[in-house]
Each structure stands twice: as C-alpha cells, then as structure tokens.
Amino acid sequence: xxxxxxxxxxxxxxxxxxxxxxxxxxxxxxxxxxxxxxxxxxxxxxxxxxxxxxxxxxxxxxxxxxxxxxxxxxxxxxxxxxxxxxxxxxxxxxxxxxxxxxxxxxxxxxxxxxxxxxxxxxxxxxxxxxxxxxxxxxxxxxxxxxxxxxxxxxxxxxxxxxxxxxxxxxxxxxxxxxxxxxxxxxxxxxxxxxxxxxxxxxxxxxxxxxxxxxxxxxxxxxxxxxxxxxxxxxxxxxxxxxxxxxxxxxxxxxxxxxxxxxxxxxxxxxxxxxxxxxxxxxxxxxxxxxxxxxxxxxxxxxxxxxxxxxxxxxxxxxxxxxxxxxxxxxxxxxxxxxxxxxxxxxxxxxxxxxxxxxxxxxxxxxxxxxxxxxxxxxxxxxxxxxxxxxxxxxxxxxxxxxxxxxxxxxxxxxxxxxxxxxxxxxxx
Amino acid sequence: xxxxxxxxxxxxxxxxxxxxxxxxxxxxxxxxxxxxxxxxxxxxxxxxxxxxxxxxxxxxxxxxxxxxxxxxxxxxxxxxxxxxxxxxxxxxxxxxxxxxxxxxxxxxxxxxxxxxxxxxxxxxxxxxxxxxxxxxxxxxxxxxxxxxxxxxxxxxxxxxxxxxxxxxxxxxxxxxxxxxxxxxxxxxxxxxxxxxxxxxxxxxxxxxxxxxxxxxxxxxxxxxxxxxxxxxxxxxxxxxxxxxxxxxxxxxxxxxxxxxxxxxxxxxxxxxxxxxxxxxxxxxxxxxxxxxxxxxxxxxxxxxxxxxxxxxxxxxxxxxxxxxxxxxxxxxxxxxxxxxxxxxxxxxxxxxxxxxxxxxxxxxxxxxxxxxxxxxxxxxxxxxxxxxxxxxxxxxxxxxxxxxxxxxxxxxxxxxxxxxxxxxxxxxxxxxxxxxxxxxxxxxxxxxxxxxxxxxxxxxxxxxxxxxxxxxxx
Numbered sequence: 005x006x007x008x009x010x011x012x013x014x015x016x017x018x019x020x021x022x023x024x025x026x027x028x029x030x031x032x033x034x035x036x037x038x039x040x041x042x043x044x045x046x047x048x049x050x051x052x053x054x055x056x057x058x059x060x061x062x063x064x065x066x067x068x069x070x071x072x073x074x075x076x077x078x079x080x081x082x083x084x085x086x087x088x089x090x091x092x093x094x095x096x097x098x099x100x101x102x103x104x105x106x107x108x109x110x111x112x113x114x115x116x117x118x119x120x121x122x123x124x125x126x127x128x129x130x131x132x133x134x135x136x137x138x139x140x141x142x143x144x145x146x147x148x149x150x151x152x153x154x155x156x157x158x159x160x161x162x163x164x165x166x167x168x169x170x171x172x173x174x175x176x177x178x179x180x181x182x183x184x185x186x187x188x189x190x191x192x193x194x195x196x197x198x199x200x201x202x203x204x205x206x207x208x209x210x211x212x213x214x215x216x217x218x219x220x221x222x223x224x225x226x227x228x229x230x231x232x233x234x235x236x237x238x239x240x241x242x243x244x245x246x247x248x249x250x251x252x253x254x255x256x257x258x259x260x261x262x263x264x265x266x267x268x269x270x271x272x273x274x275x276x277x278x279x280x281x282x283x284x285x286x287x288x289x290x291x292x293x294x295x296x297x298x299x300x301x302x303x304x305x306x307x308x309x310x311x312x313x314x315x316x317x318x319x320x321x322x323x324x325x326x327x328x329x330x331x332x333x334x335x336x337x338x339x340x341x342x343x344x345x346x347x348x349x350x351x352x353x354x355x356x357x358x359x360x361x362x363x364x365x366x367x368x369x370x371x372x373x374x375x376x377x378x379x380x381x382x383x384x385x386x387x388x389x390x391x392x393x394x395x396x397x398x399x400x401x402x403x404x405x406x407x408x409x410x411x412x413x414x415x416x417x418x419x420x421x422x423x424x425x426x427x428x429x430x431x432x
Numbered sequence: 433x434x435x436x437x438x439x440x441x442x443x444x445x446x447x448x449x450x451x452x453x454x455x456x457x458x459x460x461x462x463x464x465x466x467x468x469x470x471x472x473x474x475x476x477x478x479x480x481x482x483x484x485x486x487x488x489x490x491x492x493x494x495x496x497x498x499x500x501x502x503x504x505x506x507x508x509x510x511x512x513x514x515x516x517x518x519x520x521x522x523x524x525x526x527x528x529x530x531x532x533x534x535x536x537x538x539x540x541x542x543x544x545x546x547x548x549x550x551x552x553x554x555x556x557x558x559x560x561x562x563x564x565x566x567x568x569x570x571x572x573x574x575x576x577x578x579x580x581x582x583x584x585x586x587x588x589x590x591x592x593x594x595x596x597x598x599x600x601x602x603x604x605x606x607x608x609x610x611x612x613x614x615x616x617x618x619x620x621x622x623x624x625x626x627x628x629x630x631x632x633x634x635x636x637x638x639x640x641x642x643x644x645x646x647x648x649x650x651x652x653x654x655x656x657x658x659x660x661x662x663x664x665x666x667x668x669x670x671x672x673x674x675x676x677x678x679x680x681x682x683x684x685x686x687x688x689x690x691x692x693x694x695x696x697x698x699x700x701x702x703x704x705x706x707x708x709x710x711x712x713x714x715x716x717x718x719x720x721x722x723x724x725x726x727x728x729x730x731x732x733x734x735x736x737x738x739x740x741x742x743x744x745x746x747x748x749x750x751x752x753x754x755x756x757x758x759x760x761x762x763x764x765x766x767x768x769x770x771x772x773x774x775x776x777x778x779x780x781x782x783x784x785x786x787x788x789x790x791x792x793x794x795x796x797x798x799x800x801x802x803x804x805x806x807x808x809x810x811x812x813x814x815x816x817x818x819x820x821x822x823x824x825x826x827x828x829x830x831x832x833x834x835x836x837x838x839x840x841x842x843x844x845x846x847x848x849x850x851x852x853x854x855x856x857x858x859x860x861x862x863x864x865x866x867x868x869x870x871x872x873x874x875x876x877x878x879x880x881x882x883x884x885x886x887x888x889x890x891x892x893x894x895x896x897x898x899x900x901x902x903x904x905x906x
Contacts, residue, residue: 041506045834330824348838349805358829360848363789363820368847373835 011147012112016119022127026143033137042134045321045353046292047261053138056176056207058145059088066171067092070200074167076227077194077414081162082108087169087200089148089177101160107153108164111180114151121153125184129213129241133265133294138237142178142209149180152193154220159190163225163412167196170206170234181212185220185248192223192411197238199231199258206230212240216248218272223251223411229422230258232289238264246272246301253409255419256283256291257426267296273303281310282406284426285318285350295324297339299332302362308339311406313399314350315430323355326369330361339369344376344402346395346430396427455675458647460565464522466649470494473619476522480588480622483595493608493618500612508765510736514710519651519682521620522566529561529571529586559584559639563654565646566622577635583628584639587655590626597628598657605688605744606716614714617653617686624654624685629664629695638667638700638886643683645709646675651682658688660695660723667698669889672705672733680735682710689717689725693747696724702889704896705733707763713739716771719779721747728885729756731766732896740798742771745779745810752781755884757893759900760793760825769798769831774810774840783814786878789825790900797846799831807837816846819877821870821901851877871901 010020036043062070070087081101085093097108107118114122127146130139150166168179181195197208208230216222222242230236236259244250256262268277283291297306312320322341343352356369376398384394400423410416462479464472473494477487502511559573561584573584583594590598608618625641645652660666672683683705691697697717705711711734717725727741743752754770772781787795797816818827829846851873859869875882875894882890 039505044832333823343835345835345837345840348808349836351805351834351836353835354831354833354842354844356829356831356844356846358818358827358846358848360818360820360827361824363823363825363850365820365848365850368845369829370846371831371833371844372842373833374841374843375839 011145012115015115016123018123019115023144026140029140030137030144033140035137036134040134042294044323044355047290047319053141053207056174059172059175061090062087062092062171066200070169070171073200076165076196076418077163077412079162080165081160083165083167084110084150085167085169086148086179088172088175089179091148101158104158105155106158106160107151109151111147111149111151122151125182125213125215129243131239131241131265131267133267133296135237135239135263135265138209139211139239142211142239145176146178146180146211148177149182151182152191153184154186154189154191156186157188160192164191164193165196166193167198168208168210169198169200170208170230171200171204172206173204175204175206177206177208179208179210181210183214183222183224185216185222187218187220190221194225194227194415197226197228197230197236197258199234202231203233204231205233207235209237210239212238214242214250216242216244216250218245219247221249224253225410225415226254228254228256228258228262232258232260232287234259236262238262240266242268242277244268244270244272244275244277247274248272249276251278251409252280253406254281255422256281257422259289261290261292263292265294267298268306269298269300270304270306271300273301275301275304277306278409279306279308280406280409282403283312283320284423285312285320286315286430288317290319292321293323297324297326297337299328299335299337302331302333302335305336306338309406310340311342311403312352313344313346313402314352315346317347317349319351319353321353322371323357324369325357325359326367327359328362328365328367332362333364335362335365335367337365337367341371343373344399345373346376346399396424399427400424455646460523460525462522462524464520466520467517468494468519468521468620472521476620476622479522479524482588483592486591489603490619493615496609497612497615497619500615502612507738508736508767510765513680514682518649520647520649521651521653522622523647523650524565524567529568532572560642561586561625561640562642562644563623564644565650565652568623573639580633581630582633582635583626585626587621587624587626587657590657594628597659598626601659601688601690602657605690605718606686606714610714613684613712614686617655617684617714621653621655621686624656625658626656627658627666627668629660629666631661632663634665635667638669640669643670643672645681645683649679649681651684654685656685656687658697659690660692660697662692663694665696667700669700672703675706680708680710683713685713687713687715691717691719691723691725693721694723698726698728700728700885700889702730702893703733703737707733707735709734711737711739715739715741717743717752719743719745719747719750719752722749723747724751726753727755727770729754729768730893731756731758731768732900735763736765736767738767740769740771742773743781744773744775745781746775748776749778750776751779754783754785755881756785757878757881758787758795759897760787760789760795761900762791762793765794765796767796767798771800772802772812774803774807774812777808778810780811782812784881785816786881787827788819788821788874788877789827790821792824794826794828796828797830801831801833801842803835803837803840803842805836808839810837810840812842814844817877818846818848819874820848820850867901871898874901
C-alpha cells in the first residue's frame, strides 16, 4: 500500500497523522496467529487484506437498487446510505432537532463544518482485543461514516439509521459510526451492514465509537447481513460515564467470517450497560466474538448476553472478559453465552473470563452449549405440531429473550422476519 | 470467648503454622550441583544406575526443555524469576527406601515424625512413601497387598524391576513435549511413586506419599505413574511441605494416571509448600471404558502454583472429575484449573473449583473442556466460585470450552462474591468475633467440597483454612 494521502477534501494535519499512524500500524503489526490468546480457536484469516481495494463510484443502477433496498423502517429521524463507501443518500434532521443543536454529519461535513468536534472524538478508540492491525487499515482508509452529536438534554424519538453496503468484488469498505451523547440526552441508532449482490467477495472493517456522557441514554442496534463471501470486522468501543444507560444489540447473520470485537469501558459510577448479541451461523460461517467489559468505577452494572444458534458445519467463538479494576467496588457484572447446536458437525467455543481486583462485587459468567431439549420437542410434537415447525418455534424462542429488548415494534417484526426466512430454509 | 481461651487458640495456631518450617543440615552423599546440562543428567542417571533407554529418554527431554519457550504469553510473568542455573537438580543421602521406620536416618525420621507421618500410617493407610529431596526415604505397604500383587515403589525401582508393567505407559499420558515443565521433569525426574493395582483388586485404605524439600535452592522433580488394571480401585494421597528459605525453590512434578476398563482412581493432593516454592505440576489421567478418575486438589501453599489436572476420557461412559480448593494469601498466586478431553460417547465430566483470595493474594481458574465431532451424549458441568476477602484481593477465571457433536451438553458457571456483611453481622450478634465469623463463613463456602475429602483430610483442611484466615479481617 502506498503512503497515505488525503482521502477526503482538505483533511486537517491531525487526521493526516492518524492516517499515517494507521498505515504504519497496519504494515508493522504482525498478522495474528493461533498462538495469540485473542485469536484462540479462530480459524486464521487466510485472505490477504491487501487484495481488497477501495472501490470507485458505483453505477447509477446499483445506486437505485441500493436505495430501493434500504427500507428497514418506515420511520426514522435521519438516514445515511453508503454504497462501497460512497455516500449516495443522506436525509437531514427535522428543523426542530437542528434548532436544538443536534448534528448528523458525514466525515467530510464534519471536517468542513465541525473540525474541533471531530478532532476530539474521531479515531480515538482502537481495539485491545486483537485486531489492532486491522484498526490501522481502517484508520488509513476511512472516509464513509456518520457522526451523531446530541447536545445536552435533547431526546430523539425515532432511530437514526446508517446503511453500509458493498457491491464490488474485492472491495474494501471501512465504515465508521461515531455517537456522542451529551448529558441527559437520549438517542437510538441502527447500523445496517449489507451486500447488494450474493456473489461479490468484499472486506469490511468497521469501527464504531459511542461516547455516553453523564446520564445519557444510548441504544445502538447493529444488523450485520453481508453475503456469505464477505469478511467482516466490527471493532466497537463504548465509553460510559456516570449514570449513563447504554445498550448494544447485535444481530449477526451474514459474512463468511465475521470478527466482532466489542469493548465497553465504564468510567463513571451508576452506569448501566447491556450488551446483547444474537447470531445464526450456517454452512461454513464463522462468527468470532470477543468482548471486554471494563469497570473502572464503582457502583456500575454491566450485563452481557450472547446467544448463538449453529447449523451445518458453522463455528462460533465467544471470548469475553470482565475486568473489575481495583477500587471499583459494588460492581455488578454478568456475562452469559448460550450456544444451541443444531447440527452435530457445528462447533461452538466459549471462553468466558473474569479478572476481578475488587472484593465487594457481584460478578458471574455462565456458558452453556447444548442441543434442542428432546422433551421440549416431544411436547410440541405430541400436540400435533409438525417437526419442522416445532424446531422453528424452539429456535425462535431461544432468541426471543434478546428480541424482547428491542424498543420498536416494527424493528422487532423486521428482525423476526429476517430470522424466520433464514430458518424456514434451514429447518425442513 | 475469654482472653485465655483465645490465646490458647492463637498459640495452637502458631505452632501449627510453623509445623513445616524447619530444616536439617545438609550432608548429601550425592549432589548434582547447581545448573542443568547433559552432565547433570549423566550424573543422575549413573547414580541411579539406570538402563540406557531411560538415560536416552532424559536427554531427549532436556533438548525439548531447552527448545521450549516459557508459557508467559498466557501465564504469569513471575515464571521469569526462576533461574534454572541456580537450581540443584539432584540431592540424596544415598538412601535406599527403608522398609521399617527404625532404619530411616534420624534427621529424616524426625522430619516426618514432626509432620506426623508414622502416626497417620498406623491409623489408616494401606501404604506410605516419604520422599526427602530427590529420593524416597521410607516406603512400606501392608503385606497382604503385596501378596495380591499390588506394586508400590519409587520411579527408579519401578522402571528397573517392572519395566513390562510401567514402560508401556511411562511418558505416554504426558509426553515430555507437553510443556516446558513436563520436559524438565522428564529430564531430571527422581523419586515419586509407581503404583500398579492388578485386575479387580480394590484397595479399601488409601496409599500415601509425602514430599519434603529440605535443601535451599533445591528443585524437586518427582514422577508418579499409577496404573489401575481392569476393575481395580485405589485412592492415593499426597502431601507437600518445605521450610521457608530465603530464595525460591522449584517443585515440578509429572503425574500420570491410567484407569483401565471399569477401574477407579481417586488422587488427592494437599499442597502446603512454603511461600517461596514455584509449584509447576503437570497431572493427567487416561480413563478407559466405564473408568472413573477423580482429582481432588487442594492448594494452600506455594508462591506460584500452576496446575491443571486433566482427564482424557478415552472409553465409552468414562467419568472424570476435578474438585479443587485454592487459597491465595499475600504474595501467592494460585493458578489452577482443570482439563477435560472427551474422546468417546457418553463420557461425563464434572469440575468444581472454589477459590479464596485473602489480602493481596490472587487466584486464577483456567479450564479447558473439549468435545470433538462425532461424539454423542457427552456431558460436562463446570462450576467456579471465587470468594474475595479483602479489597485488594484478586481473582480471575479463564475457561475455554469447545463443543461439537450430537446431544452433548456443556455448562459452565462462575461467580465471584464476598462474604456478605449481613452474614457477619448475624454471627457477631450471636457472640462470635469478626474473625471467627469470617472463618465460619469461609468454611461454609468450601464445605460442600470438603465433604468429598476423606475425613482426616477435611479436618486438617478446615484447620489450615482457619489458620490462613487468621488476621485477615479487622
């Protein structure tokens, strides 16, 4: 890869430096090996990342098709649609929200209009969970992304939706979502990762950073539904300050190999953080999930629930760590991983971890892996329900616990439909 | 409680605490010197008058040891403080294991008498071996067992006299190349117990080994191999102590168990090394069809313990179990856990681990459960509970679970908690001091596990826990 030049117009000096640093890191950091604890059980990343290149402006046909398919919800506060990292549509916020000072910007707009805000928050959180090298690649290439700034006391009713699409063979996308929620604000967002075609092998290295300032409420949902050729990285970090309430919910359906690194740093007391994930793995898909809950302040709660259903020869890896720093007393931290094996060839790995340096805490983790309970199945069969429908009901029921957490009825329906489509093909 | 009885209690505790802290002047007839090289191994081998293949085995292991890196990419960096060149790898008084207590050299005899070994033997043991530094000083088994064909000897004697029994399994459960410390042990092993229990023989009373380090800078590398033939049953117990030296001492054992069809082995360890011993032990068992292996592991002493007893469940319906209690006090790191490798249908395993961290102590659970493809109806249950006593205590849990196959079930649970203020308040209201209340709560925490230990051990463990808890509150 050449030395990084400015990718966007009139990039400031500091961004140039971050890009150079990224290029440097990407070049010098070693390719992860199976010996790295952070890559334990992961089948190694065989595709050379250098084969993937940013794509040129998509055709107008692709753009039209993309716009047509970007219909997750009827209602939203604003939306951005990126295709191969090119912004093809962005709706603006209502005048009311604009007047209250809410900002919803592309990275280019942020460079032009709010450089100080960007400088303060952009690319400040790398990952500590093993993909530092790929974070470097992201930093050196990132141009597509949405920056959401919600000022003090402002509450936004409808979700903000970011769509990130790929459509090019060997295309590289580096989507970036940045959420800054000031005190007493409330916001809900959805990121949708998707492929326009079933056949293009793409690579996505996305980064998302959430800054929840005192008492802010943030709910971020992610739907990852790339085609099954794509390699995807999601490197997410949440910073939760005092008395915040932050929820992350990920629905993972797509990609050949999806690596999901999710770190939460709780820096203030009274914070309440929830991390949910729901994964359906089929064929030869591999979902590699690494999580890190850091409690740096006392009296906070974090709760993680990752559920995976595995078909065929798919694999999942869940590796989670709860770290309670010295002095972070009265911490409540939980971590649960449940794997449902629907095929004897599927492979579920679980590495739940705890590092506790304070004594007055309640921490636990649980991991279970099993098949469908034959008694449950028998119960349904004995009531005249066909085997296929019974299986579907049980698997959907397995996920219901997480789907229940969603705040919008229409999103719940959309997700249920997505799951049902995937299952009805599988469970026959 | 009045002051005088309290003092009495303290006094008795003080005496107990120092029970292992004495040593005798060193007058060794055989001393391999410090440092490790091919010459050291040649020396050990010639002193022991070993067969050529054993010497070859040692030399190969030495090469492996030198090649292998320290496992510090996942383990404690404290390992780097071991200076292999400063360790003495073989020390012995030239003793042959005595068959009667009277023949044991006086200072050695006194050592074990102070630790209460002959007393225990008379009470309830089927056989005893006592190892002093590199070699066994005393080894005796009840005569009727000998008649039934039970073999209970040291490693050298086992390989020399019964190669047809022990050689096929020696180094097979744990190959030298398994890890750096198993390689080290394979290179310089000395002492330990080789046990064979013939078909259908069920030992009603336990066999016991006692390990003692007497010399400063000494590394103890005992090697144990236990074979329970079809339908045989035995219980084996080991205890470990060392005096408190100024510099660090290394204990690195390899323990291999083989439970053939329908056999049962129970292996109990109470480790109470002094706080400067690096205790890096590899323990693994093979369980054939319908066999049962149970590791009961109790770690109270040492500076750093790394020990993950494992069971490879090779035959249908084999069962594996690890029950462990770890107590980490100031300056201690108990890095313990368990490994269960399921290789046959309908195998089950159970891991229950309880740890208590006191003061700046750190306890870590590391586990591995593996269920490969094509297996049916395997089950694993893992429970790890950690109790943190002081605000600067630390605990970590790092399990790794891989599951494939049909109708396999795995569950893992871990919890971390402290003794609740309400519990303490309740007990103090009823007239217990804070320390006693804490001690009682901690004993309650491990109580269900203690029940699994033989009575004599659970009484001793309770006392040890009380001792360690002393002064930890207030």
